[in-house]
Amino acid sequence: MTVVVATTNPYKLVEIRRILAGLPFTIDAISDHVDIAAPAETGTTFAENARLKALHYAAAVPHLTVAEDSGLEIDRLNGAPGIHSARFPGATYQDKFDRIYTQLHARGVHGSPARFVCAVALVKGREVVFEATGTIEGEIAETASGAGGFGYDPIFFYQPYGCTLAELTAERKATVSHRGKAFNLLRTFLLERATT
Numbered sequence: 200m201t202v203v204v205a206t207t208n209p210y211k212l213v214e215i216r217r218i219l220a221g222l223p224f225t226i227d228a229i230s231d232h233v234d235i236a237a238p239a240e241t242g243t244t245f246a247e248n249a250r251l252k253a254l255h256y257a258a259a260v261p262h263l264t265v266a267e268d269s270g271l272e273i274d275r276l277n278g279a280p281g282i283h284s285a286r287f288p289g290a291t292y293q294d295k296f297d298r299i300y301t302q303l304h305a306r307g308v309h310g311s312p313a314r315f316v317c318a319v320a321l322v323k324g325r326e327v328v329f330e331a332t333g334t335i336e337g338e339i340a341e342t343a344s345g346a347g348g349f350g351y352d353p354i355f356f357y358q359p360y361g362c363t364l365a366e367l368t369a370e371r372k373a374t375v376s377h378r379g380k381a382f383n384l385l386r387t388f389l390l391e392r393a394t395t
Contacts (some may be wrong), residue, residue, distance in 0.1 A: 201225045202321075203232060203387065205256035207267040210349040213379070218373055221308040223393045224263075233259045235240075242348045245282055245318035246267060250327055257322035265321045265385065269377060273339060275311035276302055283352065284381060296343050296354050303339065310339045315364075317377035319385050333380025337364075348372060371395045 201374055202224045204215050212228055229235070241307065244247035245268040250339040252266035270284030276299070280287035289295035303311060311356050314336050321329040343353035345365025352365035357375065373379035 200229055200394070201259070201262040203227050203229055203260050203264045203295050205229045205252055205254065205264050207237060211267070211269075212222065213264075214369070214373065214378055215382055217369065218379060219386055219389070221287045222386060222389055224389060226275060226354040227262075229256050229264075232262075235330055240268070240282070242268070242282070245316050246320070246330065246332060248282060249318040249320040250322075253320040253322040253327065254325065256390065257324065260363070263323050263328075265319060267319045267381065269315065269317035271313060271315055271355065273299065273303075273311050274314045275306060275308050292350060292353075293343070295351070299354065309341060313337055313339050313355065315351075315377040317381040321385060321388070329385060331381050331384040331388075333377040333382075333384070335364075335375055335377045335380070 204212055204226060206212055212318045212330055216226050237253055242251055244303045249266050249270035256266060257264035262350055264287050270281055272278045272281050287295050289298055303309065314334050316332065316334050318332045319330065320327055328393065337357045339355050340356040341364050345353050347367060350364040353363055355364050
């Protein structure tokens with residue numbers, strides 16, 4: 200059987216394939232099957248956006264289709280950038296980091312509690328057959344650090360490990376990250392589905 204991962208982000212695809220490796224499924228990218236425009240992310244939550252993306256892409260392929268929506272919530276910025284994380288202003292992630300630090304400094308703070316959230320939806324045909332959400336709690340680091348990971352990982356400090364997510368190996372990150380938690384729940388669901 201085949202599971203199609205509906206993302207155009209190559210970094211996310213690598214992470215997801217690593218988490219789902221070893222399952223009795225072929226894990227394909229949506230681009231392996233169709234060239235289709237992404238839907239407008241009109242949901243007001245990560246879960247709503249994951250669901251609408253999964254349904255959109257599943258309509259174009261005859262396989263189980265999984266989509267995710269994820270982002271960074273910063274408490275002292277009232278949860279921003281949140282569901283708009285990928286579209287947060289800035290041509291590069293360094294630009295986005297600079298904007299976040301500028302906004303925090305304008306509020307008289309240098310850091311903030313924060314979390315990453317990842318919502319996952321799996322669709323078969325027109326039916327959502329599985330949903331899960333994973334989170335990781337941390338704080339905004341004083342400065343960006345680390346060359347691993349991607350996106351906002353260099354500014355997300357994870358206290359139990361005493362470093363940013365960008366300073367972790369991919370394998371260690373997957374054991375604690377929002378995406379790792381959500382997709383490991385999906386992995387369990389798929390394994391049960393394959394053996395029943």
